[in-house]
Each structure stands twice: as structure tokens, then as C-alpha cells.
Amino acid sequence: MTDQAQLHKQLLETLTANGSLRAEPWKRAAEAVPRHEFLRGGFFHRVEGAGPTAWTPVLEGDADWLEACYQDESLITQIAGTIVPADIRGRIMRSPTSSSTLPSLVLRMLEDLRVEPESQVLEIGTGTGYSTALLCAGLGEDNVTSIEYDADVAARARTALARQGMFPTVVTGDGLLGHPDGEPYDRIVATCGVRTVPVPWIEQTKPGGLVLVTVGGWLGSSELARLTVHDDGTASGPLLGGQTNFMLARPHAAPPLGLLPDLNGGEEREAVIGIDALHDWTARFVVQLAAPTAQRLTMDRDGHTEDVLIDVDSGSWAAVYEDGGRWLVRQEGPMALWDAIEEHLGHWRAAGTPALAEFKVTVTPDGQTIRW
Structure with a gap:
């Protein structure tokens, strides 16, 4: 067995043991998709002990590249909206803007999506294409559409998917608007966080279909919500618990504060x-x-x-x-x-400090409410 195959096997064993990987179809999909193929452009590691958060590149061929690809951790693949690992020598102190999500969360979400055979799925946020490949392996590429905001990120994902012989529909555009050309969908899953669930996602999902998305805010707390779409064009459902955290979609990210108010008053x-x-x-x-x-x-x-x-x-x-x-x-x-x-x-x-799993999200054309 090659080093890569052994590392892949160990990752799957870990995910099975910790309960992240349960359903047989997703076990087979995870076995079929080698994560390192979607990280050939490298990734950034956080520099421990640095004052302001600093990142250093890890490129294919570096000593710890392959092993890190098969750790159950998120790997930063883009910084500041344009910078990829090959662009940097040394360190960079800017904010991450794209990543490869830790496999346990990706697979947990796919199981939480409750897909059925032949389900048409729209993925919001292609990223490296790893989760897209898992969807293709589980459902068939003809049932998968993925939309990515960043054209360069989308192009790299298409290349990585093609290396695996997978050719789903991958489009570049504003994922917050969905992809009406392919509607209606049975499932929509987002690999970015939002402050409020976009109404177009609800409109493009069949009644009875599900939208799975992380809802959060500018104070850094977020949670996965699974919404069922109703006949009247609304959607509702619970938060699932587990402290899920994704980068917010770029249009939902916090704006620069600019000039601070006079804090001596009040x-x-x-x-x-x-x-x-x-x-x-x-x-x-x-x-x-x-x-x-x-x-x-x-x-x-x-x-x-x-x-x-x-x-x-x-x-x-x-x-x-x-x-x-x-x-x-x-x-x-x-x-x-x-x-x-x-x-x-x-x-x-x-109310007894109810857990997030007791909260309910409701989305209507007029807006979003979250209540316990």
C-alpha cells in the first residue's frame, strides 16, 4: 500500500470511529475521492506563536504536504481574495478567503443533507472541489451543480475534478443568488456561512426539499441549519448543534469599521x-x-x-x-x-439557556427569524 493510500485509509478509519462517517453511500464516496488531488496547489499553515495571525505556504512536494492533506482539519487555500500558496515565500499576515473544509464536517453535512437517489443538488461554494467530488461519487455528476464566486477558484476546481474523471456543472457566479438555470433542486447545501438565508435558495428548491446552511454573524458564533421548504414559499427548520463554523460569504462579511466614534462620551x-x-x-x-x-x-x-x-x-x-x-x-x-x-x-x-439545537429558523420573502 502506498503512503497516500495508507493515509487515506487512516483518515476514513478516524472518521468512522468518531461518528462523522456513518452511511454506506458516503463511506463509498469518501473511499473513492482522494483529498490530496484537490490540494495540489498547496495550502497555508498558521504560524504558531506569531503576534498578528501569520500564514506560511505548504506546497506539493514539501515534507508535510501529503500527510496534512489527510488530517481531519481545514486547510487555507487562498488569502486576501487572490493570494495562493505558490505566490508567497515566507509569511503573510492577511485574512483567509478560501479553504478546504475538514473532511469530518463535509461528510457530516452530506449525511445531514438526507439526499435520496437521483436528488438534484446545488452546492453553494465549490472551493477546491473536494466536496463537489464527494457529491459526484455519491449521486452521479449529472445530479450535481456547484457555483463558485471566485473565477480562479472555480477553474482550479474544474481541473481537479477533471483529473478524477468528474464533470459536474460548475459555474462562476454569485452563489447567494443560486443558479436558476438548473432549478428546481431537491437539495441546496452551502459551504460558506451566511448572516441571513438568501430567499432565492428557497425559491429554487422544490417544496419538501432541504436547504442546509451555516447561519452566523459578525461576533463569530454560527450553527448549521436544516430548512424544509414549504408549499407557500417559506422555509423553516432547526439548528443542528455542534458549533459549525464557515467563512461568511464575501457579501455577508463584516465591513471595515473605518473611523471609530468618540469613545469618551456616553x-x-x-x-x-x-x-x-x-x-x-x-x-x-x-x-x-x-x-x-x-x-x-x-x-x-x-x-x-x-x-x-x-x-x-x-x-x-x-x-x-x-x-x-x-x-x-x-x-x-x-x-x-x-x-x-x-x-x-x-x-x-x-428560558433555561436552551441549547442551539432547540432554536428554529424561519425564512419568508420578508426576512429571517431565529427563535428558541
Whole structure:
């Protein structure tokens, strides 16, 4: 057995043992698709111990390239919207914009998609093409359409798929608009996160069909939602639990904050809830529901550390800090931002702090609601 075959076998054994790979059709698909074929352009490894997050390239032929391809981890394949591993010598300190998702999550999502034989599937976000190949292996390429925002990423995916003898429909375009030329679909699965589920996805899915997508926000908490499309053009369904995290679709990513407001003003009071509440994944998700257009930054001011939330839409802000064992908040703007957060978190706590798996997402032509 070659080194590659052994590594592939070990990965599948790991995924089976930890429960990520259960259904026989997806086991066969995972066996048929070699992940390294979709990473021949290399990837970036995070530089441990660096101050600002830094990345260094790993290219095909490097000592740890093949082994890393068969680890159950996400691998960054593009940075800053255009930069690929072959472009860099040394380090780069910019934000990742494309990746190969860890195989356990890809396969878990395919199982959560509950496909049936001959299901027509639209994949939002082709990426490297690895998940697209798994869909082809499981359903047949004629049943798979994948849309990728970045033309260069799409071209590399088509090449990798062709090397495996797979020729699904791969188109370049805005995945948030879906792909109406191929509708209606039985299933839509997104490999990027969104703040709100796009209505075109619901419109392009057959009644009774499913949309599987990670819903999140600018505070970094997100979760996988499985929505059933109804006859009236709406969709609803639960969050599935498990702290799923994807990069947000580029149009849904947080905008630059620009010039900060004057943080010396505002009214100060003792806070009922401190910023430590945001350390909990579910609580942070609840905060995002109360302040969906808020971003967070941390700064040192006057001898203490302040966590500042700035609402992009209204310009309201809240600065929260600890002093002498108590939490204080200073806030200003059209809305009392921390008041709204405390109120929403208070309702959630009064309800017994329900887990995300108890939340329900509803999407209508008028918008999206998430409630527990």
C-alpha cells in the first residue's frame, strides 16, 4: 500500500470511529475521492506563536504536504481574495478567503443533507472541489451543480475534478443568488456561512426539499441549519448543534469599521451582564440576534481593557469593562446597544439557556427569524 493510500485509509478509519462517517453511500464516496488531488496547489499553515495571525505556504512536494492533506482539519487555500500558496515565500499576515473544509464536517453535512437517489443538488461554494467530488461519487455528476464566486477558484476546481474523471456543472457566479438555470433542486447545501438565508435558495428548491446552511454573524458564533421548504414559499427548520463554523460569504462579511466614534462620551452604568458572557458560544449567538450588525474590538484605555461593540447600521456603541470586580458599561447612540443585549440574554437565561439545537429558523420573502 502506498503512503497516500495508507493515509487515506487512516483518515476514513478516524472518521468512522468518531461518528462523522456513518452511511454506506458516503463511506463509498469518501473511499473513492482522494483529498490530496484537490490540494495540489498547496495550502497555508498558521504560524504558531506569531503576534498578528501569520500564514506560511505548504506546497506539493514539501515534507508535510501529503500527510496534512489527510488530517481531519481545514486547510487555507487562498488569502486576501487572490493570494495562493505558490505566490508567497515566507509569511503573510492577511485574512483567509478560501479553504478546504475538514473532511469530518463535509461528510457530516452530506449525511445531514438526507439526499435520496437521483436528488438534484446545488452546492453553494465549490472551493477546491473536494466536496463537489464527494457529491459526484455519491449521486452521479449529472445530479450535481456547484457555483463558485471566485473565477480562479472555480477553474482550479474544474481541473481537479477533471483529473478524477468528474464533470459536474460548475459555474462562476454569485452563489447567494443560486443558479436558476438548473432549478428546481431537491437539495441546496452551502459551504460558506451566511448572516441571513438568501430567499432565492428557497425559491429554487422544490417544496419538501432541504436547504442546509451555516447561519452566523459578525461576533463569530454560527450553527448549521436544516430548512424544509414549504408549499407557500417559506422555509423553516432547526439548528443542528455542534458549533459549525464557515467563512461568511464575501457579501455577508463584516465591513471595515473605518473611523471609530468618540469613545469618551456616553452614559455609564453598572452592567447586569459582563463581556465574559460572550465567551460562551451559544450566548454569543444570542447576542448576535440582539445586535445583528454589531462588531467587536478590544482596546486598552485608561489602565484597563475595554471590549467595544459598534453597531454598523445605527452608529451606536457600547464599551464594557471590569473594575474592582464589577462590570461597567458606557454606551451612546440612537439605540442603547448593551441594554438590548442584556434584555435578549436575560430572556434566554430565563428560558433555561436552551441549547442551539432547540432554536428554529424561519425564512419568508420578508426576512429571517431565529427563535428558541
